[in-house]
Amino acid sequence: MAxxxxxxxxxxxxxEIADALASRLGTVVISRKYALDNFFGEINPGxxxxxxxxxxxxxxxxxxxxxxxxxxxxxxxxxxxxxxxDKDIVILxxxxxxxxxxxxxAIHIRVTASETTRINTIARKYRITNDEAxxxxxxxxxxxxxxxxxxxxxxxxSPEQFDLILNTDRLSVxxxxxxxxxxxxxxxxxxxxxESNIDNGTFDHQTRAVKFKNETEEEFARILSxxxxxxLYEPKTFPVEWDAEGNVxxxxxxxxxxxxxxxxxxxxxxxxxxxxxKNKKMRLVRELYPGTxxxxxxxxxxxxxxxxxxxxxGLNDNIREDS
Amino acid sequence: xxxxxxxxxxxxxIYSEETIKTRVLELGRQITEDYKGKExxxxxxxxxxxxxxxDLTRAIDLPIKVDMVGFSNIPDTTSxxxxxxxxxxxxxxxxxxxxxVVEDVIRTGLTTAYIIQNLEMKKPADITLCTMLxxxxxxxxxxPVKYYGFEINDLWLAGYGLxxxxxGRNLPYIAQIPKRK
Numbered sequence: 001m002a003x004x005x006x007x008x009x010x011x012x013x014x015x016e017i018a019d020a021l022a023s024r025l026g027t028v029v030i031s032r033k034y035a036l037d038n039f040f041g042e043i044n045p046g047x048x049x050x051x052x053x054x055x056x057x058x059x060x061x062x063x064x065x066x067x068x069x070x071x072x073x074x075x076x077x078x079x080x081x082x083x084x085x086d087k088d089i090v091i092l093x094x095x096x097x098x099x100x101x102x103x104x105x106a107i108h109i110r111v112t113a114s115e116t117t118r119i120n121t122i123a124r125k126y127r128i129t130n131d132e133a134x135x136x137x138x139x140x141x142x143x144x145x146x147x148x149x150x151x152x153x154x155x156x157x158s159p160e161q162f163d164l165i166l167n168t169d170r171l172s173v174x175x176x177x178x179x180x181x182x183x184x185x186x187x188x189x190x191x192x193x194x195e196s197n198i199d200n201g202t203f204d205h206q207t208r209a210v211k212f213k214n215e216t217e218e219e220f221a222r223i224l225s226x227x228x229x230x231x232l233y234e235p236k237t238f239p240v241e242w243d244a245e246g247n248v249x250x251x252x253x254x255x256x257x258x259x260x261x262x263x264x265x266x267x268x269x270x271x272x273x274x275x276x277x278k279n280k281k282m283r284l285v286r287e288l289y290p291g292t293x294x295x296x297x298x299x300x301x302x303x304x305x306x307x308x309x310x311x312x313x314g315l316n317d318n319i320r321e322d323s
Numbered sequence: 324x325x326x327x328x329x330x331x332x333x334x335x336x337i338y339s340e341e342t343i344k345t346r347v348l349e350l351g352r353q354i355t356e357d358y359k360g361k362e363x364x365x366x367x368x369x370x371x372x373x374x375x376x377x378d379l380t381r382a383i384d385l386p387i388k389v390d391m392v393g394f395s396n397i398p399d400t401t402s403x404x405x406x407x408x409x410x411x412x413x414x415x416x417x418x419x420x421x422x423x424v425v426e427d428v429i430r431t432g433l434t435t436a437y438i439i440q441n442l443e444m445k446k447p448a449d450i451t452l453c454t455m456l457x458x459x460x461x462x463x464x465x466x467p468v469k470y471y472g473f474e475i476n477d478l479w480l481a482g483y484g485l486x487x488x489x490x491g492r493n494l495p496y497i498a499q500i501p502k503r504k
Contacts, residue, residue: 301463
């Protein structure tokens, strides 16, 4: 899941990037237009015009309410984000980076471009002269800055609130979307890893390293890293048996989850003939949680991976050969 | 017994030259049917797929492009164990092309997964896999194996690209060899 806020300079192709990103993620762009269409119920055309035109109007209260349009905007966006679960969300403008500052799953993007590029883009888009485009930009920039300052009391242009700043002078929309998607994917894994490890005590708060239960797990994690395969350690527990009162009597926490392959792996260092109980748990997980890919890494699989790496000089001799 | 069979201490023939030839022709026909009218790039994985790639591509009756990819573990200053890196990348542009990766054998699928991850970055239209030998019971990774020659179990094998300590790749059939410690 990714929550991505995009702040953009006018004429920097930020809107196009947001649209392409939302399309790639299979979601919609939550923009000012979306907010006006969906957040405030029925509003008359006059009010709609004033909300479109004036940042200050967001400070006025809704008819029959003591809450301002700004209050509702903030509340609605936070509700959407908090209840998003596994959905991707793209928020364009509206000071999303300020509003969701510190939200763990959110990444904040700023799209910029040189004044020349922005003027050329505006001139092309509206079929106006460069002088007219310059004037349009001045007005738009002022309004944009004022909106965030009025609603949140912050400066939208300060770079420290963004995780990634993209310059479209030389980057295409597609390249920007690629970069954002890759960042979102990695950030999501990092957030899940942090959350899961804090939850289940597999995270050493002193060293900030994962605490493995045994050497084999640690070595397997190393092998996955060597192959550049991202992993999470014990991110989830699957209850598989309950007593009459509904208390969990049997559960399994697979050792690794590989997000890229949507795959859980459970390591065993025992000989294959002694893994009947684990096999039963695996079967129950597959039955109770359809669509879950879960596999056992047997001792011989593990040893083969170690041997293969040793064959091309990967692992040091101090990593065990067999057990 | 030939010099090579002697060196490998081959125990028995698992797949003869004739059996392999027949199966490769079947796979070639199937791939020809499936990729008719599409742009197909066939990529062999160095070095094991060498002989299979050579026979398979000649059994595909399409204007395919052929390339090879190789990887190895190289030392890395930031870790003791080094890191797996592509040592021979594809030279052909595979963007928006159909890619068929050819392997000699897939067991756990970890190395294949690594190669696929790297090829995916070049944005092909799709990537599928063809392997001469597949051990489905050992497969750990969810990888798109579309074609395979034969299913195998845990036997130690050599020949037709498969080696033991770099010996045995040029054996023209697949033979069982004794388990080495």
